[in-house]
Amino acid sequence: MAVHHQRVGGTTYTFRGPVELLAKATPRRSGDELAGCAAHSDAERAAAQWALAELSLSDLLADPVVPYETDEVTRLIIDTHDRAAFGRVAHLTVGGLRDWLLEVAAGPGAAATLAAVAPGLTPEMVAAVSKIMRNQDLIMVSKVASVVSAFRTTIGSPGTLATRLQPNHPTDDPRGIAAAVLDGLLLGCGDAVIGVNPATDSPAVTADLLRLLDDVRQRFDIPMQACVLAHVTTTLGLIEAGAPVDLVFQSIAGTEGANAGFGVTLSLLREAAEAARALDRGTVGGNVMYFETGQGSALSAGAHLGTDGKPVDQQTLEARAYAVARALDPLLVNTVVGFIGPEYLYDGRQIVRAGLEDHFCGKLLGLPMGVDVCYTNHAEADADDMDTLLTLLAAAGVAFVITVPGADDVMLGYQSLSFHDALYARRALGLRPAPEFAAWLDRLGMLDETGGIRAVAPLSSPLRALGAR
CATH class of the missing domain: 1.10.220.70 (lyase)
Structure with missing residues (x-):
């Protein structure tokens, strides 16, 4: 030593x-x-x-x-x-x-x-x-640093800022989820993925939500990918059952023990990637995996010990999770930077620093890196801290951020970004949505001359039909 x-x-x-x-x-x-x-x-x-x-x-x-x-x-x-x-x-x-x-x-x-x-x-x-x-x-x-991935939209191109539209609902009510999807689409969000965290890991509910999102995609001819963030084994079973799976999601970490806590191994992740690629559902690319990470996940699982039994710091273990993601050529990776709580990132200052570190490390290792700019309600942080981190990440070329109705995820019980926050970042820094999604918005007359969303979009868009379902 x-x-x-x-x-x-x-x-x-x-x-x-x-x-x-x-x-x-x-x-x-x-x-x-x-x-x-x-x-x-x-x-x-x-x-x-x-x-x-x-x-x-x-x-x-x-x-x-x-x-x-x-x-x-x-x-x-x-x-x-x-x-x-x-x-x-x-x-x-x-x-x-x-x-x-x-x-x-x-x-x-x-x-x-x-x-x-x-x-x-x-x-x-x-x-x-x-x-x-x-x-x-x-x-x-x-x-x-430039890292580009693609499925039905192209993620990470210079000058773009994509968004995950996160329409979670505490009871997985399809009507509530559809309303949140409509809200986000009318504000130009969803080009990275429309991704639902299911309230349960029920295969039947997951399949119903996948069919709902796929119906929206096809009905309105939207260049988008959908994902229901069930466990990888649930998604594998649904692929075998013929459900319309675009992306395979899984939370991952930087040690074998922490991944075991998530119920995954490298071989299982490889199997899922092969199964999703075999579906060949992409149009502009074949990246099919979506991973989430977060500083503190290994420590919370008691799987953070390294050489000679010494604890490894949480940021180094977070970077090791990116090696797992890199091996599987994902479409999307994001750190849920403030989600685990103040036990791991105490206040706004620590969250801002961690978000910049995670984005830098992921991108330097070759990943299409996004960030869930977020905090829990018992952390010493607020929306001003999230404004700061969003602005810094957008300036740093982040591939995508997560957006939820009103910045308040009522199912997971934490604060993220709103759809309007993404509009602010795009307009303030001259960024556009993913090119395929931007072209779709433009066909609907929703983009203004700067690439922003027209204020009248909710009144004029054909998407209003979705709200009547």
Whole structure:
């Protein structure tokens, strides 16, 4: 085990191994304090960041935070690592990688350069470099990274901001869900996915909701994909039964134990991806998986321990979840950044920082990364914090955000973004919906000359027929 010493303000701090070094270098968050791995002071955190900046990327590759022998996520990371792509940065330290990323971001051909090196980066590398970057650094690099995926719409193209329309209902009432779908569509949302969190995991209810959404799609000729966020095994059964499945959803995490808590393995996820691809329901692409993640999920499952039984910080484990997603070539990945609660991200400041970190790490690893800009009602956060995070993420080129009626999810009981929030971000930063969806809105006369939604759309759109069902 490598031991790192760093002197700050007359005190020498010692960090034993990368697990401890990464944890203590992490910007302050309540989840790491709960796990007992956080720095005890700002001085110790600064010393850890200094020492981390001097650590070589090759050392991080050789010493993963969770042992290879005991964890299939680690085996995935190591066994699929692209040594040729890594060659471009293999000589760098973590601090050197930060400098290189900022230099690339400021020069020509940044997107191609970052895409070429992505297969050579591991989650530990991108988590490490994010810990020594300011918010503006995270935004700058994320902005120039380009990751595009497609099914019936194209997600992640430069200059676009897509949305998941989330029409949840506490009793899965089809009429309530249809009303929320209508509300979102009339405000230009739903181009990433119309995705329902079912109140139960009933296969029959899930099938009914899938048929409802598919009927809306076909009746109004909408270029969109639908998803009912049931467990992957439920969706696999519905594929076999002939239900209209577009995307397969699953929550994932960064350790084998945490994924076991979700009831999944890598082999099960591969089976689901193959089954969905075989349906061949896409029109402009074949990305069929939708994953959600969130800092603190491994800790909440008691599956956050790494080498020598030491707790791994939640942000590094979050980045490892992106390795699972990357292996399955998804259409969509989003972190539900403030959803798990203040035990893991205490306040607005921690949520904002975590959202920027997650977006940066996912995009740098090659994922079409979105964020559920959200908080629970018992967190020290409010809508102003979410306005800040939404604006920063939109400036950073986030692929999509989640939107719900009135920003208040009445089924899940948390605060996210409203449909109007997405309109604000698009207009303020000159962003457009996914191109296929924008063309559909334009055919209905719903887009104005700036690419925004016309104020009269609810009165003039043929979609009003949906509200009469």
